Amino acid sequence: MVTVYAIETENLTKIYDGTVAVDHLNLKVKRGTVYGFLGPNGAGKTTTILMLLGLVEPTEGTARVAGINVMEKPVEVKKITGFMPAEGGLYPNLSALDNLLYFAKFYRMSRNEAEKRAKELLELVGLRDVADKKVEGFSTGMKQRLLLAQALLNDPEILFLDEPTNGLDPRGAVELRELVRELKKDGKTIFFSSHILAEVEEVSDEIGIISQGKLLISGSQEEIKRKFMEGRYLITVETKELLEVESLDVDVIEWRKAGERTLRVYAKKDVREELIEELRQRGYTVLDVHLHEPSLEEIFMELVYGRGAK
The missing domain is CATH 3.40.50.300 (P-loop containing nucleotide triphosphate hydrolases)
Structure with missing residues (x-):
């Protein structure tokens, strides 16, 4: 056989x-x-x-x-x-x-x-x-x-x-x-x-x-990216209005403002929908929500040398 x-x-x-x-x-x-x-x-x-x-x-x-x-x-x-x-x-x-x-x-x-x-x-x-x-x-x-x-x-x-x-x-x-x-x-x-x-x-x-x-x-490259992203999602959110956010009710590891209208959020799972809903409830117009997919180079550097995309 x-x-x-x-x-x-x-x-x-x-x-x-x-x-x-x-x-x-x-x-x-x-x-x-x-x-x-x-x-x-x-x-x-x-x-x-x-x-x-x-x-x-x-x-x-x-x-x-x-x-x-x-x-x-x-x-x-x-x-x-x-x-x-x-x-x-x-x-x-x-x-x-x-x-x-x-x-x-x-x-x-x-x-x-x-x-x-x-x-x-x-x-x-x-x-x-x-x-x-x-x-x-x-x-x-x-x-x-x-x-x-x-x-x-x-x-x-x-x-x-x-x-x-x-x-x-x-x-x-x-x-x-x-x-x-x-x-x-x-x-x-x-x-x-x-x-x-x-x-x-x-x-x-x-x-x-x-x-x-x-x-x-x-x-495969897609499988590697999927495995690597388990528990380490990076999401970028852009809004029309200036962001004045002191806290988030969404379950995330950490978040920070990356600009006057941009948030960078690190989470253990894909929380894009929750982020959009929360920001809309607070009166913000969400222009873009982007899930960052790491390149093979970023994955290699993180796994081998401990230097990731963050």
């Missing part, structure tokens, strides 16, 4: 010399989606990916990739996954083509099959014209492109990209995001780690925010 989830973890934990790198991580990533794993440097993103690939043994917990228990069958997991590391992994004294041909041997491809696949991928990532040049002369961005080609050699079902836009210029980053969208259209599941909020926001179906090894929140 094919599971609906490409990736599942339960209390996945990794401790290095007493330092918790990943702390009881519970993830569920649906098949055929792009999952953005967002967090600052050192948050535990790479360690998580390495455990999901069977390259690092967890201290505690379990992980399944395409329904396969990673700890029990790591080789089976490697057959259906591709991995683009944040750095390293290439042989500088070999050409771009020879690097791919070398890695193709791990998948037991014939020489003809490997050459055909390698040339297709070099075309895909924009390195066809430098296929025969040694990698030692490549820029960082060119190496990133080659790493992506290497990750796609076995036409993986699930693709892990660890900080894939490192070293790419703006155009290269845009092209990579376009490629991620195309790979999704082909039915691939893509686990995309980054510390750059904008790129995760642009390409991801769902997002998980991790900090100090802990998954702080996860879901």
Whole structure:
């Protein structure tokens, strides 16, 4: 039976010399989606990916990739996954083509099959014209492109990209995001780690925010906003008349005047209707009532660094 989830973890934990790198991580990533794993440097993103690939043994917990228990069958997991590391992994004294041909041997491809696949991928990532040049002369961005080609050699079902836009210029980053969208259209599941909020926001179906090894929140962007707003609504009210309000009978956490005709109200729930009714009863004409929806950036800053929109 094919599971609906490409990736599942339960209390996945990794401790290095007493330092918790990943702390009881519970993830569920649906098949055929792009999952953005967002967090600052050192948050535990790479360690998580390495455990999901069977390259690092967890201290505690379990992980399944395409329904396969990673700890029990790591080789089976490697057959259906591709991995683009944040750095390293290439042989500088070999050409771009020879690097791919070398890695193709791990998948037991014939020489003809490997050459055909390698040339297709070099075309895909924009390195066809430098296929025969040694990698030692490549820029960082060119190496990133080659790493992506290497990750796609076995036409993986699930693709892990660890900080894939490192070293790419703006155009290269845009092209990579376009490629991620195309790979999704082909039915691939893509686990995309980054510390750059904008790129995760642009390409991801769902997002998980991790900090100090802990998954702080996860879901679609709308779900994350809804979860974050529970108990922390910010409402702005504008009136026609000058406000002379000393107290409010509406159940709010706090409120304050933000101008001669503007109130800013913080509440545990959406109290817009109650605010409108109370102000009207006091003789005010309500011109506008606005519920502030936080941006993903505000949510990230609040959860990770404790700096919110207030």
